[in-house]
Amino acid sequence: MPLQYAVPGTGGVGPAGAVGAIERVLLDGFDPEAAPARSAVPVPAGELLMMPAAAGPYAGVKIAGVAPANPSAGLPRITGSYLLLDGPTLQPLALLDGAALTALRTPAVTAAALRRLAVPEAEHLVLFGSGPQAYGHLDALLAVRPLRRLTVVARNAERAGALADYGRKLGLAAEVGDPRVVREADLVVCCTTARTPLFDGALVPAHAAVAAVGSHEPDAREVDELLVQRAELYVEARTVAEREAGDLLMAGVAGRQLWNLAELVRGDALVPDGRPRFFKSVGMAWQDLAVAAEVYRAAP
The missing domain is CATH 3.30.1780.10 (ornithine cyclodeaminase, domain 1)
Structure with a gap:
C-alpha cells in the first residue's frame, strides 16, 4: 500500500x-x-x-x-x-x-484529564508558559471547559502579553500575572521548560486541578513536593511515570496511589473533594x- x-x-x-x-x-x-x-x-x-x-x-x-x-x-x-x-x-x-x-496531542491529553478533574464551576485558568504548548492547551481546555478567566505567567513579558491578548480574542478576561496567582486558580497548567518548581504548592486551593506537561526527565519538575503531598495523583501510565515523571519522583511518591488516564477516562479512578488533583504527563506514543x-x- x-x-x-x-x-x-x-x-x-x-x-x-x-x-x-x-x-x-x-x-x-x-x-x-x-x-x-x-x-x-x-x-x-x-x-x-x-x-x-x-x-x-x-x-x-x-x-x-x-x-x-x-x-x-x-x-x-x-x-x-x-x-x-x-x-x-x-x-x-x-x-x-x-x-x-x-502540539495537538499533548494538550488533548491534558484536556481529557482535566475535564474530569476540574470542579464543575471551574472558570479561572492559570497558565504557566507562553510557547506553542501554552496556546494549544488554552484551545484544548476551551473545547472541554467553559472558562471565563485566564492568567498567563511566563518569563518573557512580551510573549506573555501576546498570549493574554489571544485569550481576550477568545472571549476571556485575560491578564498577565505572577506565580502567586495560583491561590485564585481553579485550573493550573504548566507547560514550560523549567527544571525547578514554578510556584508554592501551599497556595493552590483545595478545589483546584493542576497539570504539568513540560518535562519527561526524572530530574526535572514544574511543581514542588508540597503540592504532590497534598494532591490526589494521576498519570498517563504508572510504568512510564516511575521512569520519567520528575515532578513525582523528586517528591518521593513510593507507595502512593497513582491513577492512570485509562482509569480516569473510564470512571474507575477516585476524584476526591477537599484536596487538589494533580495530573502529570510525560507524553506517550x-x-x-x-x-x-x-x-x-x-x-x-
Whole structure:
C-alpha cells in the first residue's frame, strides 16, 4: 500500500477532535501500562526520541528531536515526523508533521484529564508558559471547559502579553500575572521548560486541578513536593511515570496511589473533594498514534 498523504500540519482535526481520539482509544480498552517504551538518544543538539505504538487498525512511529537552542535562533524546540502505518500489513499510510502533531496531542491529553478533574464551576485558568504548548492547551481546555478567566505567567513579558491578548480574542478576561496567582486558580497548567518548581504548592486551593506537561526527565519538575503531598495523583501510565515523571519522583511518591488516564477516562479512578488533583504527563506514543489516525481519517 503506497504512502497516500504527506500532511504538513494536522489537517482538519482540531482540539475537540483530538481529545475525542484520545478518549476513544482508552474507552475501547487500550491499556497504557502495556505500551512500548520511548527510546531517547542524546545527540550534540539535544535529544532524539523514537516512539512506536500499535492500536486497533493502525501502527506508527514518531521520531522527534528536542533541540533546546533552537528557540534562540527562531526555530521550534520540538521537531520531527510521524509515520502512520496500516496495522495488519505495516505498510505506510501517511507522513505527518511531528511537531504539529505533538502540539495537538499533548494538550488533548491534558484536556481529557482535566475535564474530569476540574470542579464543575471551574472558570479561572492559570497558565504557566507562553510557547506553542501554552496556546494549544488554552484551545484544548476551551473545547472541554467553559472558562471565563485566564492568567498567563511566563518569563518573557512580551510573549506573555501576546498570549493574554489571544485569550481576550477568545472571549476571556485575560491578564498577565505572577506565580502567586495560583491561590485564585481553579485550573493550573504548566507547560514550560523549567527544571525547578514554578510556584508554592501551599497556595493552590483545595478545589483546584493542576497539570504539568513540560518535562519527561526524572530530574526535572514544574511543581514542588508540597503540592504532590497534598494532591490526589494521576498519570498517563504508572510504568512510564516511575521512569520519567520528575515532578513525582523528586517528591518521593513510593507507595502512593497513582491513577492512570485509562482509569480516569473510564470512571474507575477516585476524584476526591477537599484536596487538589494533580495530573502529570510525560507524553506517550499511543497518544500520537490516536491523533495521527484521526488526522488520516479526516484527510480528503
